[in-house]
Amino acid sequence: MLALGILIAALCLYLVYALANPEKF
Numbered sequence: 001m002l003a004l005g006i007l008i009a010a011l012c013l014y015l016v017y018a019l020a021n022p023e024k025f
Contacts, residue, residue: 018024
């Protein structure tokens with residue numbers, strides 16, 4: 001289940017990045 005954890009972590013980081021930089025999306 002390590003891959004699932006990494007996938008969820010990457011998704012959370014992407015979401016935070018998107019919220020921090022809304023003008024790029």
